[in-house]
Amino acid sequence: MKLLLIEDNDAMRTTLQRSFERWGAQVVACADGARALDRWRASLPDVVLLDLSLPGMDGLEVLAQARAEGLLAPVLILTARGTVGDRVLGLNAGADDYLPKPFDLDELEARVRALARRAGAERSPGLPDDDFGPACGGLRCDRRSGAVHWHDTVFELPSRELALLRALLARPGQAASKEALFAQVFDGEPDVQPEAIEVVAYRLRKRLAPTGVQLVTLRGLGYLLKATP
Known part of the structure; x- marks a missing residue:
């Protein structure tokens, strides 16, 4: 599974990248909202983890532009903005799930697996x-x-x-x-x-x-x- 991780906090980005790579995912990491769309277009990820507070371009702007361009990979928003209004904005912008910080790593991985299964990235029975x-x-x-x-x-x-x-x-x-x-x-x-x-x-x-x-x-x-x- 290809995972695009868009997170500007260096420590969190490194921790998440290592964790998902141990799980077996191919992780492309990006720390800048302005570059996130280029990484998204180039990598064609199965699932996107998206922080909202990004330099260069806000995460909601990244998401709205991606959806406008027809980039349809499932998106899970990770952010310290935890109000109901922020969640509604994210979901209305095209996000598929929302997890406020701080979060449990096991819960995050379970949610990513669920999104991947729904999108068909984790393949069904009957594989060769x-x-x-x-x-x-x-x-x-x-x-x-x-x-x-x-x-x-x-x-x-x-x-x-x-x-x-x-x-x-x-x-x-x-x-x-x-x-x-x-x-x-x-x-x-x-x-x-x-x-x-x-x-x-x-x-x-x-x-x-x-x-x-x-x-x-x-x-x-x-x-x-x-x-x-």
């Missing part, structure tokens, strides 16, 4: 097998979007659990070290201790319970995925 990586039980990862499917449905997970599951699905039945998995899940995030991977593994193990796939801990080796008979 070569679009998927190795399977474990009913779980397999779509190489194109980075989404994990359980049988015929997208398996919804928070970003870190999803990153861990994708890493383990690349080699089902084979152990991956905690160090290697930590690097893939946290991707250089500052001030995160190596033991944090154990918390993510614990949460993922609980979420996998209905699937019949087990996350197995191997002392001294790391973790692996195992399908139960």
Whole structure:
């Protein structure tokens, strides 16, 4: 899935870009409203995350111009302007969803997934097998979007659990070290201790319970995925 991120706050833009890239999205980032339309036209994104308070051109102006040009990608507005009037203005200008700051990252990712599904960016069941990586039980990862499917449905997970599951699905039945998995899940995030991977593994193990796939801990080796008979 291609995601256009239009956000002028450097720290937030970097955090969001890293998070969605771990999920498997291709992210084009832009910090300037005046350049946003050029990026939109060039990248043809599946979903747009749009801040309203932008230098060069206000986010609502960007959105109105995009819609006037026939750029129809779903838009989720992210902004500190949280009044009902601001939400109405954004939706009337052509936005598909609205999330005021501060927001929960897991909720944001769930909303982006929902917009992508509605727009067809996250593809439906019946994809060709070569679009998927190795399977474990009913779980397999779509190489194109980075989404994990359980049988015929997208398996919804928070970003870190999803990153861990994708890493383990690349080699089902084979152990991956905690160090290697930590690097893939946290991707250089500052001030995160190596033991944090154990918390993510614990949460993922609980979420996998209905699937019949087990996350197995191997002392001294790391973790692996195992399908139960």
